Amino acid sequence: MVKEEIGGGAAADAIRPPWLHLLSAFLAMEPSDSLISISRDCGGGAITESVQNFIWDQCISRADGKGSAPYIRSFLKKVILEIESAGAVVADELYEQFAFNMTSLKGDDLAKGDSRIIRKISFLYPYDHVEAQVCQSPRKLIVPLQCSLNMLEGDTGCSIWPSSLFLSEFILSCPELFSMKSCFELGSGVGLVGICLANVKPSKVILTDGDLSTLANLKVNLELNHMSTRFGSSQGILEDPYKVKCLHLPWESALESDLRDLMPDIVLGADVIYDPECIPHLVRVISTLLTTKKSTPLHRGGFKVPNGISGDTLLKNSNASSSDIVNRRYEEFLLASTTQPVAYIASVVRNIDTFNYFLKVAQEANLRVVDITQNVKMLDFLPYMLSYQRSSVRLLGIYHSFH
Ligand SMILES: C[S@@+](CC[C@H](N)C(=O)[O-])C[C@H]1O[C@@H](n2cnc3c(N)ncnc32)[C@H](O)[C@@H]1O
Incomplete structure:
Protein backbone atom coordinates (compact mmCIF):
# COMPACT_ATOMS: atom_id res chain seq x y z
CA MET A 1 0.00 0.00 0.00
CA VAL A 2 1.00 3.60 -0.57
CA LYS A 3 0.97 4.35 3.13
CA GLU A 4 3.83 1.99 3.87
CA GLU A 5 5.81 2.97 0.78
CA ILE A 6 5.74 6.67 1.52
CA GLY A 7 7.40 6.29 4.86
CA GLY A 8 5.47 4.64 7.63
CA GLY A 9 2.25 6.60 7.82
CA ALA A 10 -0.34 8.41 5.78
CA ALA A 11 -0.10 11.65 7.74
CA ALA A 12 0.85 14.49 5.42
CA ASP A 13 3.78 15.34 7.72
CA ALA A 14 5.26 11.86 7.26
CA ILE A 15 5.39 12.07 3.48
CA ARG A 16 8.97 12.00 2.17
CA PRO A 17 10.50 12.94 -1.20
CA PRO A 18 9.79 12.20 -3.99
CA TRP A 19 6.19 11.74 -2.81
CA LEU A 20 6.39 15.04 -0.96
CA HIS A 21 7.57 16.69 -4.18
CA LEU A 22 4.62 15.27 -6.06
CA LEU A 23 2.15 16.60 -3.50
CA SER A 24 3.90 20.00 -3.33
CA ALA A 25 3.97 20.31 -7.12
CA PHE A 26 0.25 19.50 -7.25
CA LEU A 27 -0.58 22.09 -4.57
CA ALA A 28 1.50 24.71 -6.38
CA MET A 29 -0.35 23.89 -9.63
CA GLU A 30 2.82 23.08 -11.46
CA PRO A 31 2.44 22.12 -15.16
CA SER A 32 1.06 18.61 -15.76
CA ASP A 33 4.28 17.51 -17.48
CA SER A 34 6.20 18.27 -14.27
CA LEU A 35 3.71 16.25 -12.22
CA ILE A 36 4.01 13.32 -14.62
CA SER A 37 7.79 13.44 -14.41
CA ILE A 38 7.76 13.42 -10.58
CA SER A 39 5.08 10.68 -10.61
CA ARG A 40 7.45 8.52 -12.64
CA ASP A 41 10.21 9.16 -10.10
CA CYS A 42 7.88 7.98 -7.34
CA GLY A 43 7.16 4.74 -9.20
CA GLY A 44 10.77 4.04 -10.18
CA GLY A 45 10.12 4.99 -13.81
CA ALA A 46 6.41 4.19 -14.19
CA ILE A 47 3.13 5.50 -12.82
CA THR A 48 2.43 2.38 -10.80
CA GLU A 49 -0.71 1.47 -8.89
CA SER A 50 0.83 2.91 -5.70
CA VAL A 51 1.55 6.20 -7.43
CA GLN A 52 -1.99 6.35 -8.79
CA ASN A 53 -3.35 5.70 -5.30
CA PHE A 54 -1.21 8.51 -3.95
CA ILE A 55 -2.36 10.89 -6.69
CA TRP A 56 -5.93 10.08 -5.77
CA ASP A 57 -5.68 9.91 -1.94
CA GLN A 58 -3.26 12.73 -1.22
CA CYS A 59 -3.72 15.08 -4.15
CA ILE A 60 -7.00 15.00 -6.06
CA SER A 61 -9.49 13.86 -3.41
CA ARG A 62 -8.18 16.53 -1.01
CA ALA A 63 -8.04 19.40 -3.47
CA ASP A 64 -9.93 22.37 -2.10
CA GLY A 65 -8.21 25.19 -3.92
CA LYS A 66 -10.28 27.80 -5.71
CA GLY A 67 -10.32 27.27 -9.45
CA SER A 68 -8.60 23.89 -9.23
CA ALA A 69 -11.16 21.91 -11.32
CA PRO A 70 -9.81 22.84 -14.79
CA TYR A 71 -6.26 22.21 -13.56
CA ILE A 72 -7.23 18.77 -12.22
CA ARG A 73 -9.03 17.92 -15.44
CA SER A 74 -5.98 18.73 -17.53
CA PHE A 75 -3.67 16.76 -15.20
CA LEU A 76 -6.00 13.75 -15.15
CA LYS A 77 -6.18 13.71 -18.93
CA LYS A 78 -2.38 13.64 -19.25
CA VAL A 79 -1.84 11.10 -16.51
CA ILE A 80 -4.47 8.72 -17.90
CA LEU A 81 -2.96 8.96 -21.40
CA GLU A 82 0.50 8.33 -19.95
CA ILE A 83 -0.62 5.23 -18.02
CA GLU A 84 -2.58 3.86 -20.97
CA SER A 85 0.25 4.38 -23.41
CA ALA A 86 2.51 2.36 -21.08
CA GLY A 87 -0.04 -0.50 -21.28
CA ALA A 88 -0.80 -0.29 -17.54
CA VAL A 89 -4.15 -0.28 -15.74
CA VAL A 90 -5.68 3.06 -14.77
CA ALA A 91 -7.21 3.24 -11.27
CA ASP A 92 -11.02 3.48 -11.30
CA GLU A 93 -11.00 6.63 -9.16
CA LEU A 94 -8.93 8.51 -11.73
CA TYR A 95 -11.24 7.53 -14.60
CA GLU A 96 -14.34 8.40 -12.58
CA GLN A 97 -13.01 11.78 -11.49
CA PHE A 98 -12.02 12.61 -15.06
CA ALA A 99 -15.48 11.67 -16.32
CA PHE A 100 -17.04 13.79 -13.57
CA ASN A 101 -14.86 16.79 -14.43
CA MET A 102 -15.63 16.41 -18.14
CA THR A 103 -19.36 16.51 -17.59
CA SER A 104 -19.44 19.15 -14.86
CA LEU A 105 -17.00 21.59 -16.46
CA LYS A 106 -17.89 23.14 -19.77
CA GLY A 107 -15.01 24.10 -22.05
CA ASP A 108 -15.78 27.78 -21.88
CA ASP A 109 -16.14 27.92 -18.07
CA LEU A 110 -12.81 29.63 -17.66
CA ALA A 111 -13.52 32.28 -20.25
CA LYS A 112 -16.79 33.18 -18.55
CA GLY A 113 -15.81 32.77 -14.94
CA ASP A 114 -13.22 33.96 -12.47
CA SER A 115 -9.66 33.48 -13.62
CA ARG A 116 -8.42 33.45 -10.03
CA LYS A 304 30.84 38.57 8.08
CA VAL A 305 32.90 41.60 7.20
CA PRO A 306 36.53 40.46 7.07
CA ASN A 307 38.63 41.73 9.98
CA GLY A 308 40.45 44.97 9.37
CA ILE A 309 38.73 45.67 6.06
CA SER A 310 37.57 49.15 5.30
CA GLY A 311 36.19 50.58 2.09
CA ASP A 312 39.59 52.16 1.39
CA THR A 313 41.65 49.00 1.76
CA LEU A 314 39.23 47.13 -0.47
CA LEU A 315 39.45 49.72 -3.18
CA LYS A 316 43.24 49.92 -3.06
CA ASN A 317 43.71 46.21 -3.72
CA SER A 318 45.33 46.13 -7.19
CA ASN A 319 46.24 43.29 -9.62
CA ALA A 320 42.88 41.69 -8.94
CA SER A 321 41.41 38.93 -11.12
CA SER A 322 37.75 39.14 -12.17
CA SER A 323 36.68 36.82 -9.35
CA ASP A 324 38.69 39.02 -6.94
CA ILE A 325 36.78 42.02 -8.24
CA VAL A 326 33.43 40.24 -7.77
CA ASN A 327 34.39 39.27 -4.22
CA ARG A 328 35.73 42.74 -3.46
CA ARG A 329 32.51 44.38 -4.61
CA TYR A 330 30.57 41.95 -2.49
CA GLU A 331 32.71 42.78 0.52
CA GLU A 332 32.13 46.47 -0.10
CA PHE A 333 28.42 45.76 -0.16
CA LEU A 334 28.69 43.81 3.09
CA LEU A 335 30.58 46.65 4.67
CA ALA A 336 27.97 49.18 3.54
CA SER A 337 25.20 46.98 4.92
C1 LIG B 1 6.35 41.61 -12.70
S1 LIG B 1 5.37 42.09 -11.31
C2 LIG B 1 6.29 41.39 -9.97
C3 LIG B 1 5.41 41.11 -8.78
C4 LIG B 1 6.10 40.40 -7.63
N1 LIG B 1 7.15 41.22 -7.06
C5 LIG B 1 6.66 39.07 -8.05
O1 LIG B 1 7.87 39.00 -8.33
O2 LIG B 1 5.91 38.09 -8.13
C6 LIG B 1 5.76 43.83 -11.14
C7 LIG B 1 5.05 44.50 -9.98
O3 LIG B 1 5.47 45.86 -9.93
C8 LIG B 1 4.35 46.71 -9.84
N2 LIG B 1 4.66 47.97 -10.56
C9 LIG B 1 4.94 48.09 -11.86
N3 LIG B 1 5.14 49.39 -12.18
C10 LIG B 1 4.97 50.09 -11.03
C11 LIG B 1 5.03 51.49 -10.70
N4 LIG B 1 5.30 52.37 -11.65
N5 LIG B 1 4.81 51.86 -9.42
C12 LIG B 1 4.55 50.92 -8.48
N6 LIG B 1 4.45 49.60 -8.72
C13 LIG B 1 4.65 49.19 -9.99
C14 LIG B 1 3.22 45.95 -10.53
O4 LIG B 1 1.93 46.38 -10.09
C15 LIG B 1 3.55 44.52 -10.14
O5 LIG B 1 2.95 44.16 -8.92
Whole structure:
Protein backbone atom coordinates (compact mmCIF):
# COMPACT_ATOMS: atom_id res chain seq x y z
CA MET A 1 0.00 0.00 0.00
CA VAL A 2 1.00 3.60 -0.57
CA LYS A 3 0.97 4.35 3.13
CA GLU A 4 3.83 1.99 3.87
CA GLU A 5 5.81 2.97 0.78
CA ILE A 6 5.74 6.67 1.52
CA GLY A 7 7.40 6.29 4.86
CA GLY A 8 5.47 4.64 7.63
CA GLY A 9 2.25 6.60 7.82
CA ALA A 10 -0.34 8.41 5.78
CA ALA A 11 -0.10 11.65 7.74
CA ALA A 12 0.85 14.49 5.42
CA ASP A 13 3.78 15.34 7.72
CA ALA A 14 5.26 11.86 7.26
CA ILE A 15 5.39 12.07 3.48
CA ARG A 16 8.97 12.00 2.17
CA PRO A 17 10.50 12.94 -1.20
CA PRO A 18 9.79 12.20 -3.99
CA TRP A 19 6.19 11.74 -2.81
CA LEU A 20 6.39 15.04 -0.96
CA HIS A 21 7.57 16.69 -4.18
CA LEU A 22 4.62 15.27 -6.06
CA LEU A 23 2.15 16.60 -3.50
CA SER A 24 3.90 20.00 -3.33
CA ALA A 25 3.97 20.31 -7.12
CA PHE A 26 0.25 19.50 -7.25
CA LEU A 27 -0.58 22.09 -4.57
CA ALA A 28 1.50 24.71 -6.38
CA MET A 29 -0.35 23.89 -9.63
CA GLU A 30 2.82 23.08 -11.46
CA PRO A 31 2.44 22.12 -15.16
CA SER A 32 1.06 18.61 -15.76
CA ASP A 33 4.28 17.51 -17.48
CA SER A 34 6.20 18.27 -14.27
CA LEU A 35 3.71 16.25 -12.22
CA ILE A 36 4.01 13.32 -14.62
CA SER A 37 7.79 13.44 -14.41
CA ILE A 38 7.76 13.42 -10.58
CA SER A 39 5.08 10.68 -10.61
CA ARG A 40 7.45 8.52 -12.64
CA ASP A 41 10.21 9.16 -10.10
CA CYS A 42 7.88 7.98 -7.34
CA GLY A 43 7.16 4.74 -9.20
CA GLY A 44 10.77 4.04 -10.18
CA GLY A 45 10.12 4.99 -13.81
CA ALA A 46 6.41 4.19 -14.19
CA ILE A 47 3.13 5.50 -12.82
CA THR A 48 2.43 2.38 -10.80
CA GLU A 49 -0.71 1.47 -8.89
CA SER A 50 0.83 2.91 -5.70
CA VAL A 51 1.55 6.20 -7.43
CA GLN A 52 -1.99 6.35 -8.79
CA ASN A 53 -3.35 5.70 -5.30
CA PHE A 54 -1.21 8.51 -3.95
CA ILE A 55 -2.36 10.89 -6.69
CA TRP A 56 -5.93 10.08 -5.77
CA ASP A 57 -5.68 9.91 -1.94
CA GLN A 58 -3.26 12.73 -1.22
CA CYS A 59 -3.72 15.08 -4.15
CA ILE A 60 -7.00 15.00 -6.06
CA SER A 61 -9.49 13.86 -3.41
CA ARG A 62 -8.18 16.53 -1.01
CA ALA A 63 -8.04 19.40 -3.47
CA ASP A 64 -9.93 22.37 -2.10
CA GLY A 65 -8.21 25.19 -3.92
CA LYS A 66 -10.28 27.80 -5.71
CA GLY A 67 -10.32 27.27 -9.45
CA SER A 68 -8.60 23.89 -9.23
CA ALA A 69 -11.16 21.91 -11.32
CA PRO A 70 -9.81 22.84 -14.79
CA TYR A 71 -6.26 22.21 -13.56
CA ILE A 72 -7.23 18.77 -12.22
CA ARG A 73 -9.03 17.92 -15.44
CA SER A 74 -5.98 18.73 -17.53
CA PHE A 75 -3.67 16.76 -15.20
CA LEU A 76 -6.00 13.75 -15.15
CA LYS A 77 -6.18 13.71 -18.93
CA LYS A 78 -2.38 13.64 -19.25
CA VAL A 79 -1.84 11.10 -16.51
CA ILE A 80 -4.47 8.72 -17.90
CA LEU A 81 -2.96 8.96 -21.40
CA GLU A 82 0.50 8.33 -19.95
CA ILE A 83 -0.62 5.23 -18.02
CA GLU A 84 -2.58 3.86 -20.97
CA SER A 85 0.25 4.38 -23.41
CA ALA A 86 2.51 2.36 -21.08
CA GLY A 87 -0.04 -0.50 -21.28
CA ALA A 88 -0.80 -0.29 -17.54
CA VAL A 89 -4.15 -0.28 -15.74
CA VAL A 90 -5.68 3.06 -14.77
CA ALA A 91 -7.21 3.24 -11.27
CA ASP A 92 -11.02 3.48 -11.30
CA GLU A 93 -11.00 6.63 -9.16
CA LEU A 94 -8.93 8.51 -11.73
CA TYR A 95 -11.24 7.53 -14.60
CA GLU A 96 -14.34 8.40 -12.58
CA GLN A 97 -13.01 11.78 -11.49
CA PHE A 98 -12.02 12.61 -15.06
CA ALA A 99 -15.48 11.67 -16.32
CA PHE A 100 -17.04 13.79 -13.57
CA ASN A 101 -14.86 16.79 -14.43
CA MET A 102 -15.63 16.41 -18.14
CA THR A 103 -19.36 16.51 -17.59
CA SER A 104 -19.44 19.15 -14.86
CA LEU A 105 -17.00 21.59 -16.46
CA LYS A 106 -17.89 23.14 -19.77
CA GLY A 107 -15.01 24.10 -22.05
CA ASP A 108 -15.78 27.78 -21.88
CA ASP A 109 -16.14 27.92 -18.07
CA LEU A 110 -12.81 29.63 -17.66
CA ALA A 111 -13.52 32.28 -20.25
CA LYS A 112 -16.79 33.18 -18.55
CA GLY A 113 -15.81 32.77 -14.94
CA ASP A 114 -13.22 33.96 -12.47
CA SER A 115 -9.66 33.48 -13.62
CA ARG A 116 -8.42 33.45 -10.03
CA ILE A 117 -6.87 30.32 -8.61
CA ILE A 118 -5.26 29.44 -5.30
CA ARG A 119 -1.70 28.13 -5.61
CA LYS A 120 -0.08 26.74 -2.47
CA ILE A 121 3.66 27.25 -2.50
CA SER A 122 5.45 24.81 -0.16
CA PHE A 123 8.91 25.83 0.99
CA LEU A 124 10.53 22.53 1.98
CA TYR A 125 13.33 23.03 4.49
CA PRO A 126 16.33 20.93 3.44
CA TYR A 127 16.82 18.23 6.09
CA ASP A 128 20.38 19.09 7.06
CA HIS A 129 19.41 22.72 7.51
CA VAL A 130 16.63 21.82 9.91
CA GLU A 131 18.86 19.47 11.85
CA ALA A 132 21.50 22.17 12.15
CA GLN A 133 19.03 24.41 13.93
CA VAL A 134 18.84 24.00 17.67
CA CYS A 135 15.32 25.33 17.76
CA GLN A 136 12.59 23.39 16.04
CA SER A 137 12.10 24.97 12.64
CA PRO A 138 9.05 23.93 10.73
CA ARG A 139 9.88 21.36 8.08
CA LYS A 140 7.85 23.26 5.55
CA LEU A 141 6.19 26.60 5.13
CA ILE A 142 3.08 26.45 2.96
CA VAL A 143 1.93 29.76 1.50
CA PRO A 144 -1.49 29.80 -0.19
CA LEU A 145 -1.78 32.61 -2.73
CA GLN A 146 -4.67 33.85 -4.82
CA CYS A 147 -3.25 34.41 -8.30
CA SER A 148 -4.63 35.14 -11.73
CA LEU A 149 -4.35 32.87 -14.74
CA ASN A 150 -3.90 36.08 -16.74
CA MET A 151 -0.26 37.13 -16.30
CA LEU A 152 -1.03 40.71 -17.22
CA GLU A 153 -3.81 41.21 -14.67
CA GLY A 154 -3.22 43.90 -12.04
CA ASP A 155 -0.32 45.38 -14.05
CA THR A 156 1.34 41.90 -13.86
CA GLY A 157 1.02 41.92 -10.06
CA CYS A 158 -1.46 39.03 -9.73
CA SER A 159 0.95 36.30 -10.87
CA ILE A 160 3.93 34.74 -9.13
CA TRP A 161 7.15 35.69 -10.90
CA PRO A 162 10.39 33.69 -10.61
CA SER A 163 12.28 36.51 -8.91
CA SER A 164 9.86 36.43 -6.00
CA LEU A 165 10.50 32.69 -5.60
CA PHE A 166 14.22 33.44 -5.60
CA LEU A 167 13.96 36.31 -3.13
CA SER A 168 11.75 34.17 -0.87
CA GLU A 169 14.32 31.37 -0.90
CA PHE A 170 17.03 33.91 -0.11
CA ILE A 171 15.06 35.27 2.86
CA LEU A 172 14.46 31.77 4.24
CA SER A 173 18.11 30.83 3.63
CA CYS A 174 19.41 33.89 5.51
CA PRO A 175 16.73 34.75 8.09
CA GLU A 176 19.35 36.46 10.28
CA LEU A 177 19.72 39.24 7.69
CA PHE A 178 16.10 40.28 8.12
CA SER A 179 15.48 39.52 11.77
CA MET A 180 14.65 42.68 13.76
CA LYS A 181 14.98 44.78 10.60
CA SER A 182 12.44 47.10 9.13
CA CYS A 183 11.78 45.76 5.62
CA PHE A 184 10.14 47.59 2.73
CA GLU A 185 9.11 45.94 -0.55
CA LEU A 186 8.48 47.64 -3.88
CA GLY A 187 6.04 46.09 -6.38
CA SER A 188 4.92 43.39 -3.95
CA GLY A 189 2.45 41.71 -6.33
CA VAL A 190 0.76 38.67 -4.77
CA GLY A 191 2.76 39.13 -1.55
CA LEU A 192 4.92 35.99 -1.49
CA VAL A 193 8.11 37.84 -0.47
CA GLY A 194 6.26 39.75 2.25
CA ILE A 195 4.75 36.58 3.70
CA CYS A 196 8.18 34.90 3.80
CA LEU A 197 9.62 38.04 5.42
CA ALA A 198 6.95 37.97 8.10
CA ASN A 199 8.18 34.47 8.98
CA VAL A 200 11.75 35.54 9.83
CA LYS A 201 10.98 37.94 12.69
CA PRO A 202 11.46 41.37 11.13
CA SER A 203 10.66 44.43 13.26
CA LYS A 204 8.31 45.70 10.54
CA VAL A 205 7.21 44.80 7.00
CA ILE A 206 5.80 47.36 4.57
CA LEU A 207 4.50 45.97 1.29
CA THR A 208 3.74 48.35 -1.55
CA ASP A 209 2.40 48.32 -5.06
CA GLY A 210 1.32 50.93 -7.58
CA ASP A 211 -1.68 48.96 -8.84
CA LEU A 212 -4.86 49.08 -6.77
CA SER A 213 -6.31 45.76 -7.94
CA THR A 214 -2.99 44.11 -7.12
CA LEU A 215 -3.12 45.65 -3.65
CA ALA A 216 -6.65 44.30 -3.15
CA ASN A 217 -5.45 40.83 -4.15
CA LEU A 218 -2.43 41.21 -1.85
CA LYS A 219 -4.77 41.93 1.05
CA VAL A 220 -6.71 38.72 0.28
CA ASN A 221 -3.43 36.80 0.37
CA LEU A 222 -2.36 38.26 3.69
CA GLU A 223 -5.71 37.19 5.12
CA LEU A 224 -5.36 33.73 3.57
CA ASN A 225 -2.06 33.51 5.45
CA HIS A 226 -3.62 34.75 8.68
CA MET A 227 -1.80 38.05 8.67
CA SER A 228 -3.49 41.16 9.88
CA THR A 229 -2.77 44.25 7.94
CA ARG A 230 -3.80 47.82 7.50
CA PHE A 231 -3.78 49.92 4.39
CA GLY A 232 -2.42 53.41 4.04
CA SER A 233 -1.39 55.87 1.37
CA SER A 234 2.08 57.27 0.83
CA GLN A 235 0.83 60.46 2.50
CA GLY A 236 0.50 58.74 5.81
CA ILE A 237 0.63 55.30 7.35
CA LEU A 238 -1.14 54.98 10.61
CA GLU A 239 1.00 53.57 13.36
CA ASP A 240 -0.73 50.42 14.47
CA PRO A 241 0.09 47.22 16.28
CA TYR A 242 0.23 45.21 13.08
CA LYS A 243 3.61 44.24 11.72
CA VAL A 244 2.64 43.99 8.04
CA LYS A 245 1.45 47.17 6.37
CA CYS A 246 0.30 47.69 2.82
CA LEU A 247 0.80 50.92 0.99
CA HIS A 248 -0.35 52.22 -2.39
CA LEU A 249 2.90 53.48 -3.83
CA PRO A 250 3.13 54.34 -7.53
CA TRP A 251 6.82 55.20 -8.06
CA GLU A 252 5.96 58.11 -10.34
CA SER A 253 4.07 60.07 -7.69
CA ALA A 254 5.87 59.00 -4.49
CA LEU A 255 6.90 62.10 -2.57
CA GLU A 256 10.45 62.28 -1.28
CA SER A 257 9.33 63.64 2.07
CA ASP A 258 6.99 60.66 2.57
CA LEU A 259 9.64 58.17 1.50
CA ARG A 260 12.20 59.68 3.87
CA ASP A 261 9.84 59.19 6.81
CA LEU A 262 9.76 55.44 6.16
CA MET A 263 13.48 54.86 6.94
CA PRO A 264 13.64 51.11 6.21
CA ASP A 265 16.75 49.08 7.01
CA ILE A 266 16.20 46.89 3.96
CA VAL A 267 14.46 47.57 0.63
CA LEU A 268 13.39 44.58 -1.47
CA GLY A 269 12.00 44.14 -4.96
CA ALA A 270 11.33 41.15 -7.21
CA ASP A 271 10.94 41.50 -10.97
CA VAL A 272 10.48 45.24 -10.88
CA ILE A 273 13.08 46.11 -13.56
CA TYR A 274 11.27 45.58 -16.85
CA ASP A 275 9.64 48.79 -18.04
CA PRO A 276 12.12 51.45 -19.28
CA GLU A 277 9.56 54.20 -18.69
CA CYS A 278 9.32 53.33 -15.00
CA ILE A 279 13.05 52.95 -14.38
CA PRO A 280 13.91 56.61 -13.56
CA HIS A 281 11.01 56.67 -11.06
CA LEU A 282 11.97 53.31 -9.57
CA VAL A 283 15.59 54.44 -9.16
CA ARG A 284 14.51 57.72 -7.56
CA VAL A 285 12.40 55.82 -5.01
CA ILE A 286 15.20 53.33 -4.23
CA SER A 287 17.75 56.13 -3.98
CA THR A 288 15.59 58.17 -1.62
CA LEU A 289 14.96 55.16 0.63
CA LEU A 290 18.66 54.30 0.71
CA THR A 291 19.95 57.80 1.45
CA THR A 292 18.18 57.99 4.77
CA LYS A 293 21.31 57.49 6.81
CA LYS A 294 20.91 56.15 10.29
CA SER A 295 23.09 57.51 13.06
CA THR A 296 23.72 54.10 14.65
CA PRO A 297 25.38 51.23 12.80
CA LEU A 298 23.07 48.51 11.55
CA HIS A 299 24.38 45.24 12.92
CA ARG A 300 23.46 42.54 10.50
CA GLY A 301 23.84 39.03 11.80
CA GLY A 302 25.14 36.65 9.17
CA PHE A 303 27.21 39.20 7.28
CA LYS A 304 30.84 38.57 8.08
CA VAL A 305 32.90 41.60 7.20
CA PRO A 306 36.53 40.46 7.07
CA ASN A 307 38.63 41.73 9.98
CA GLY A 308 40.45 44.97 9.37
CA ILE A 309 38.73 45.67 6.06
CA SER A 310 37.57 49.15 5.30
CA GLY A 311 36.19 50.58 2.09
CA ASP A 312 39.59 52.16 1.39
CA THR A 313 41.65 49.00 1.76
CA LEU A 314 39.23 47.13 -0.47
CA LEU A 315 39.45 49.72 -3.18
CA LYS A 316 43.24 49.92 -3.06
CA ASN A 317 43.71 46.21 -3.72
CA SER A 318 45.33 46.13 -7.19
CA ASN A 319 46.24 43.29 -9.62
CA ALA A 320 42.88 41.69 -8.94
CA SER A 321 41.41 38.93 -11.12
CA SER A 322 37.75 39.14 -12.17
CA SER A 323 36.68 36.82 -9.35
CA ASP A 324 38.69 39.02 -6.94
CA ILE A 325 36.78 42.02 -8.24
CA VAL A 326 33.43 40.24 -7.77
CA ASN A 327 34.39 39.27 -4.22
CA ARG A 328 35.73 42.74 -3.46
CA ARG A 329 32.51 44.38 -4.61
CA TYR A 330 30.57 41.95 -2.49
CA GLU A 331 32.71 42.78 0.52
CA GLU A 332 32.13 46.47 -0.10
CA PHE A 333 28.42 45.76 -0.16
CA LEU A 334 28.69 43.81 3.09
CA LEU A 335 30.58 46.65 4.67
CA ALA A 336 27.97 49.18 3.54
CA SER A 337 25.20 46.98 4.92
CA THR A 338 26.59 47.32 8.43
CA THR A 339 26.14 51.08 8.49
CA GLN A 340 23.40 52.07 6.05
CA PRO A 341 20.22 50.77 4.42
CA VAL A 342 20.68 48.42 1.49
CA ALA A 343 18.40 46.97 -1.19
CA TYR A 344 18.05 43.42 -2.48
CA ILE A 345 16.51 43.39 -5.94
CA ALA A 346 15.97 40.05 -7.71
CA SER A 347 15.57 40.21 -11.44
CA VAL A 348 15.36 38.08 -14.55
CA VAL A 349 17.25 39.88 -17.31
CA ARG A 350 14.78 39.55 -20.17
CA ASN A 351 16.02 42.55 -22.11
CA ILE A 352 19.67 43.47 -21.68
CA ASP A 353 19.10 47.06 -22.90
CA THR A 354 16.48 47.64 -20.20
CA PHE A 355 18.77 46.14 -17.57
CA ASN A 356 21.73 48.25 -18.69
CA TYR A 357 19.52 51.33 -18.66
CA PHE A 358 18.65 50.56 -15.03
CA LEU A 359 22.38 50.27 -14.23
CA LYS A 360 23.09 53.60 -15.96
CA VAL A 361 20.31 55.50 -14.20
CA ALA A 362 21.29 53.91 -10.87
CA GLN A 363 24.91 54.95 -11.33
CA GLU A 364 23.83 58.53 -12.09
CA ALA A 365 21.91 58.49 -8.82
CA ASN A 366 25.08 57.43 -6.93
CA LEU A 367 23.78 53.94 -6.33
CA ARG A 368 26.27 51.07 -6.27
CA VAL A 369 24.71 47.98 -7.84
CA VAL A 370 26.51 44.70 -7.13
CA ASP A 371 25.56 41.32 -8.58
CA ILE A 372 25.72 39.16 -5.44
CA THR A 373 24.01 36.07 -6.91
CA GLN A 374 27.10 33.90 -6.61
CA ASN A 375 28.11 35.18 -3.18
CA VAL A 376 25.02 34.62 -1.09
CA LYS A 377 23.97 31.47 0.70
CA MET A 378 20.98 29.95 -1.08
CA LEU A 379 19.22 26.79 0.02
CA ASP A 380 16.93 24.89 -2.33
CA PHE A 381 13.47 25.18 -0.78
CA LEU A 382 11.59 24.38 -4.00
CA PRO A 383 13.13 21.12 -5.29
CA TYR A 384 9.81 20.00 -6.74
CA MET A 385 9.18 23.14 -8.77
CA LEU A 386 10.53 22.03 -12.12
CA SER A 387 9.08 25.09 -13.89
CA TYR A 388 11.23 27.43 -11.79
CA GLN A 389 14.69 28.11 -13.18
CA ARG A 390 16.66 29.50 -10.30
CA SER A 391 19.65 30.13 -12.55
CA SER A 392 17.66 32.66 -14.61
CA VAL A 393 17.45 35.07 -11.66
CA ARG A 394 20.13 37.58 -10.61
CA LEU A 395 20.27 39.04 -7.13
CA LEU A 396 21.47 42.64 -6.95
CA GLY A 397 22.74 44.23 -3.77
CA ILE A 398 22.37 48.01 -3.90
CA TYR A 399 23.61 50.78 -1.61
CA HIS A 400 24.08 54.50 -1.85
CA SER A 401 27.59 55.81 -2.28
CA PHE A 402 28.06 58.82 -0.05
CA HIS A 403 31.61 59.51 -1.38
C1 LIG B 1 6.35 41.61 -12.70
S1 LIG B 1 5.37 42.09 -11.31
C2 LIG B 1 6.29 41.39 -9.97
C3 LIG B 1 5.41 41.11 -8.78
C4 LIG B 1 6.10 40.40 -7.63
N1 LIG B 1 7.15 41.22 -7.06
C5 LIG B 1 6.66 39.07 -8.05
O1 LIG B 1 7.87 39.00 -8.33
O2 LIG B 1 5.91 38.09 -8.13
C6 LIG B 1 5.76 43.83 -11.14
C7 LIG B 1 5.05 44.50 -9.98
O3 LIG B 1 5.47 45.86 -9.93
C8 LIG B 1 4.35 46.71 -9.84
N2 LIG B 1 4.66 47.97 -10.56
C9 LIG B 1 4.94 48.09 -11.86
N3 LIG B 1 5.14 49.39 -12.18
C10 LIG B 1 4.97 50.09 -11.03
C11 LIG B 1 5.03 51.49 -10.70
N4 LIG B 1 5.30 52.37 -11.65
N5 LIG B 1 4.81 51.86 -9.42
C12 LIG B 1 4.55 50.92 -8.48
N6 LIG B 1 4.45 49.60 -8.72
C13 LIG B 1 4.65 49.19 -9.99
C14 LIG B 1 3.22 45.95 -10.53
O4 LIG B 1 1.93 46.38 -10.09
C15 LIG B 1 3.55 44.52 -10.14
O5 LIG B 1 2.95 44.16 -8.92
